[in-house]
Amino acid sequence: MLEKSLATLEFFKVRAQIAKFAASGLGQNRLEELSPYTLCTEAEQELEAVDEAFVCIQRFGQPAFGGISDIRDALKRAQLGSVLNIEQLLAIRRCIEGTANLKQYIRNAVGQYETAEGLGTSNIFPHVRELSEALFDARRLEVEIARIILDDATISDHASPELRQLRIERRTAEARARKILEDLLRKEARHLQEPVIALRGQSLCLPVRVDAKHQIPGIVRDTSASGSTVYVEPQAVLEQGEKVRELLVREEREIEKILQQLSALVAEVADELRENCQLLSNLDAWFAKARYALKHHCSKPKLNSDGYWLLRSARHPLLDEKQAVPIDLELGREYRMLMITGPNTGGKTVTLKTMGLLTLMAMAGCFIHANENSEIAFCRTIFADIGDEQSIEQSLSTFSSHLKNIIHMLQQVHEQDLVLLDELGAGTDPGEGAALAVAILETLAECGARVVATTHHAELKAFAFREPAAINASMEFDVQSLQPTYRLLIGVPGRSNAFAIARRLGLPEKIIERASRYISNEQEEMDRLIGEMEKARKQHLEALAAAEEARNKAQSLEEQYQRALVEWEEASSRKEEELLQEAERVLVNARQTAERVIQELRRERKDWKDHEFVELRKSLEEALPTRKNIQRAKSGNKKAIAVGQAVRVLSLGQKAEVIELSGQYATVQMGPLRSKIDVRDLEPIEGASKPPVQGVRVKGGESIRMEIDVRGETVEDALLRIDRHLDAAMLQGLGRIVIIHGKGTGALRTAIRQHLKHHKAVKSFASGSLGEGGDGVTVVSVQV
Incomplete structure (x- = not known):
């Protein structure tokens, strides 16, 4: 990627913002070197890894990077045989601890996600999990450093038996010396400046008045700034002092030996720890990108190699989110070139930079400031000619500087490149500038590159009309308020609005009419057509908004109806069940009573025939609707009912023929009777056709x-x-x-x-x- 394009599109500023979200120096260094990938697959893998980190933070909170720092310099020194100091060894220990905590965080996240989603471990956070599992476990080194070096950066007495013995002897000698000094404090109090024991260097001294320094035999180790006090190490403690100093020297040598042994242990695993640093820098960079995305409401873009952009509600990363006006932009399928026109300060340049910068961010594996389902084309190179390139040092005008950039661009441009051109053809004679601009665009169209250009030239609008691969666009301008809205309108060429602005500001109408006579008929016709297009577009948007509102209301009413229907059906089912149970109880009793009566009649009425008893019993059975029929009727008929179909009426248990269908109801013929019945109460008879x-x-x-x-x-x-x-x-x-x-x-x-x-x-x-x-x-x- 061209370094100049990265600077022009302000990629370095966004990179610096993302680097601030790193939790360690490793991640910060990694992000400070961030640049677009050269392969689409690499960028896609980076986006997937950032997405995993994004989900981890959302569901399980921030990861633990505490203690992790860049220890690679200390590792190099250890491998060269140098003795690491206490601070360096403590940093290595804390880095090992932080690595273990981070591994535990990722292990817990994978386990909880596996439990919640029911997925296999191999499918959960594959990139983050793979790096975490590759981290070397240096717990043995951490434990050894922790045993020797305490948290307050001192060497433990138990670092070695020799060190422990030396410190016991030193403390004993110091205690004896202090006992002697405390006795002298009481005896020689009149010769002392104050009754305290002072430490000068490694010697325990008494603060003696200068006029009494000969009263206490000993060696003067120091003098106060005023000269009124001398610090004397009494002769009586010299022997103990010499012993303490000797023990201190031996103690320092023992500590040096201990640190040398620790440094050798570090050197043994230096390569593994260096690899850990690389893995940790990647993990920190992923989580930093995810934190940035959460903070700025970014989303994961979809990358493609088809030269297609689809930006939904895209915002420039360096603008205030609350004030930035989102834009929708599409490029690369129906048209490969976009000609943006409109008034100055209307947002044309911001639109160019937004598209270019979001493309660079996506290619660098970062989420972008746009809604979900946005797509970014992976480019070979982005060429950007934006802003005032006037150079006093090179004696180049704005036009010359722009033209030099474009010449360099045309020498290298490829169909997989994105070309961003700001104010194409400006800075020179309008006629000649417009002609050059059209020729440049035609050349870019022939090579197949994707182009977004801003201009004021009407000739470029005409070019977009006649070129199949190009389309006009404009930045919307509110003539009533004389303010730009910063909204991008695809398919609508912009106009200068100079006459409208002049009229609103109070320029006399005669002057405006005189000026209009100098406008060509073609230009006047184009402005008229543009005005009509804008008017039609506003009407379309108003109609669309009204239709959307009506649709939302209808959807809301439908949801209310469905809820009411479900509640009614549930209440109806409960009531029906209650009534059915009551009917069953009553009719069971009636059946038992009637059965007894029929048996009595059989014994008493010898003249009755069998079929009369059958009819009595049948009439009783028909009085009770069976639960099976009711449940089948409630569940509805899943098979299609057609006219002429032989069916069974579930609630009556009768066969019938469908005569007519009308919505949820069917007219059926049952013998001499014709009835209108709910189709859910009908069951097709298998294998039966219209009799x-x-x-x-x-x-x-x-x-x-x-x-x-x-x-x-x-x-x-x-x-x-x-x-x-x-x-x-x-x-x-x-x-x-x-x-x-x-x-x-x-x-x-x-x-x-x-x-x-x-x-x-x-x-x-x-x-x-x-x-x-x-x-x-x-x-x-x-x-x-």
Whole structure:
């Protein structure tokens, strides 16, 4: 990536902001060197790793990077054989501790996420987990350093047996010397400046008045600034003082030996710890990018290699989030070149920088300041010619400087590049500048590069109209308030609005009219068309907003209706269940009572026939709707109901034929009856199609079949259906019906014929002919 483009698009400023979110010097150094990747796959992997860190922070809080620092210089010194000091060894120990804490944080996050989501461990945070597992465990070194060096950066007495013995001897000698000095304090108090024991260097002294220094034999170790006090090490403690100093020298040598041993231990694992530093810098960089994304409401972009951009509510990273106006921008599919026009300070340059900077951030593996589902094309190079490039040192004008940049760009540009051009063709004669600008754009169009350019030239608007790969865009301007709105309008070319602004500011109308005469007809027509397009666009947005509001209201009403429907159905189901249970209790009692009465009647009424008892029992059974039928009716019919379909009415237990369908209801024919029934109360009869109508037409278009099929039914069900069929036949004047009962064991045939002997609607009956089915059917003559 060109260093100049990175500077022009202010990538370094954003990089510095992200680096501040690092928790350690390792991560900060890593981010201070951040640059776009050269391969799309590398950038995608970085984005995935940052996304994992993003989720970790959201769900499990900030990771523990405490104690982690850059210890690579100390590791190098240890490998070269140098003795590390206490501070360096403490830093190594804390870094090892911090590494262990970070590994534990990631291990806990993986475990909790696995439990919550039910995923396999290998699928959870793969990049973060892989780096964490690769961290070397240097706990043995940490424990050894902690045993020797205390938190207050002192060497423990137990660092070695020799050191412990030397310190015991030194403290004993110091205690003896102090005892001697305390005795002298009492005896020689009149010669002392103050009754205290002072430490000068490594010697314990008494503060003696200068005029009495000869009164206390000893060696003068120091003099006060005023000269009135001398610090004398008394002769009586010289022997103990010399012993203390000797022990101190031996103690320092022992400490040096201990530190040398520790440094050797560090050197043994220096390579592994150096690799840890590299891994920790990557982890810290990922979490720093994630913290930046959370702070600034960034989202993960989707990278592609197709040269396609789709930015949704994109914002410039260096602008105040509350004041920045989001832009929507698309480039690379229907059009590869975008010509942005509009007034000065309207946001054209910010739009260029926003697109370029967000592209650089995505290519560097950072989340971007845009909504989710935004896409960024991975570029080979970004060429940016933005801002005033006037150079006094090189004696170059603004135009010359821009042109020099563009010449360099045209020599290297490729179809996988993004080209950002600000104020193309400016800084020179308008006619010649516009001609050069068009020629440059045509060259860029031929090479296939993606181009976003800003301009004031009308010729570039015309170029975008006639070039299939280009489209106009503009920064919206409110003529009423004379203020830009900073909104990008794709497909709408901008206009200068100079006359409108002049009129609003009070320029006399005569001057405006005189100026308008110098505007070409083409320019005037273009401005008129642009105005109409803007007006149509506003009307479209208003209609769209109204439609959206209506849709939201309809959706809200639908949700309210669905909730009310569910509540009503639940209440209805509960009430129905209560009523059904009550009906069951009542009818069970009634059935038991009626059964006893029927048994009594059988014993008392010898003249009653069997079919009369059957009818009594059948009438009782029909009074109780079965729970099975009710539940099936409530659950609804999952199979399609069609006109002509043979169905069973669940609540009645009767077969019927569908005559008509209307929404949730079906008109069905049950014998002579026609009824409108909810389709959820109907069940298609498997394997049954529309039965052939063999009967007579009656008033109203209804018909009664000339035959009834009761095969496979119980005696009680069959007799009930035959009675209804006979009644209907008699009422409708059908003199002959055929009952199909089959042969089988003959039990059903016998019961039916015994029943027909006493039926009031039956004249006579006989077995069917051979062509009708023989003994498998009974032909009945009906009273009419």
